[in-house]
Amino acid sequence: KQEVTQIPAALSVPEGENLVLNCSFTDSAIYNLQWFRQDPGKGLTSLLLIQSSQREQTSGRLNASLDKSSGRSTLYIAASQPGDSATYLCAPSGSRLTFGEGTQLTVNP
Amino acid sequence: ETGVTQTPRHLVMGMTNKKSLKCEQHLGHNAMYWYKQSAKKPLELMFVYSLEERVENNSVPSRFSPECPNSSHLFLHLHTLQPEDSALYLCASSQDAVEGGSYNEQFFGPGTRLTVL
Numbered sequence: 001k002q003e004v005t006q007i008p009a010a011l012s013v014p015e016g017e018n019l020v021l022n023c024s025f026t027d028s029a030i031y032n033l034q035w036f037r038q039d040p041g042k043g044l045t046s047l048l049l050i051q052s053s054q055r056e057q058t059s060g061r062l063n064a065s066l067d068k069s070s071g072r073s074t075l076y077i078a079a080s081q082p083g084d085s086a087t088y089l090c091a092p093s094g095s096r097l098t099f100g101e102g103t104q105l106t107v108n109p
Numbered sequence: 110e111t112g113v114t115q116t117p118r119h120l121v122m123g124m125t126n127k128k129s130l131k132c133e134q135h136l137g138h139n140a141m142y143w144y145k146q147s148a149k150k151p152l153e154l155m156f157v158y159s160l161e162e163r164v165e166n167n168s169v170p171s172r173f174s175p176e177c178p179n180s181s182h183l184f185l186h187l188h189t190l191q192p193e194d195s196a197l198y199l200c201a202s203s204q205d206a207v208e209g210g211s212y213n214e215q216f217f218g219p220g221t222r223l224t225v226l
Contacts, residue, residue: 004151034214043113043199044217089152093213096165099152 002027004100006090012106013080021075021103023090028071030092035064035075037086038102044089047075080107111135113218115200121224122190130185130221132200140206141183142215143175146197158183159206190225197222 003026013019023033032051036044050057050066050073057064063076073090087104091097113134122128134141143155157165158177172194174186183200201215 032213036217041197041220041222043115043219044201046214046216049214091152096154096157097215101149101151 002030002092002094002098004090004092004098006088006100006103008103009101010104010106012108014108015080015082017080017107018076018078019080019105021077021088021090021105023073023075023092023100025071025073025090025092025098027092027094028068030068030094033064033066033073033090033092034097035062035073036089036091038089039086047088077105080105082107082109113200113202113216115198115218115221117221118219119222119224121226122187123226124190124192126190127186127188129187130198130200130223132183132185132218134181134183134200134202134216134218136202136216138202138204138216139180140203140213141177141180142201142203143183143185144199144201146199146220148196152199155185157206164206187223190223192225195223195225 005024007022034049035047048057048064061078066073084107087102089102091099116131140159144152146152155169156175161177176184197220199220200218203213203215
């Protein structure tokens with residue numbers, strides 16, 4: 001059974017910092033991995049999807065990497081802004097998406 | 110309307126009530142999903158529908174009954190729920206429900222916050 005761990009559980013940074021969110025998973029037999037953000041009490045917004053054959057995927061200030069063999073993915077956020085404050089979830093996909101508990105990010109003005 | 114919509118956004122019900130949650134996707138997708146998100150727990154997959162056929166049921170109690178009348182609509186019928194069923198219920202859709210490939214990138218609705226008294 002796939003298990004997903006996200007570290008740190010919570011992170012508070014001043015505006016403008018570059019930061020890294022970590023995700024590890026136990027079963028490397030995945031097809032892709034998706035990163036989402038979730039605002040309090042809201043649904044999930046898809047940020048990036050990385051195919052298992054890819055190493056990186058970029059969208060604006062976001063860059064996600066995937067090391068499938070070691071069961072790790074990172075989400076890099078450049079020049080963080082208060083609007084980035086949310087919970088970030090990673091979800092590797094084997095037969096289905098499996099979610100971690102997320103990293104709660106607060107970016108302070 | 111765009112993306113995935115869910116109604117109602119908030120629902121309070123007693124344990125003897127019967128209610129339904131509705132999800133609609135405007136993305137032309139063939140697969141739809143129900144997830145449950147409880148406080149302090151990761152999202153749990155409940156049901157998967159592909160082309161209106163249920164392809165997965167993750168040991169969900171029978172007091173939750175899904176219905177998919179067409180590929181754009183998904184319902185979750187609720188009856189005799191328990192207080193521990195209080196949670197955020199999220200609907201998602203993807204191009205297909207097959208394993209692998211970019212087609213199973215999932216797009217989520219805003220959720221229904223359910224409170225069972």
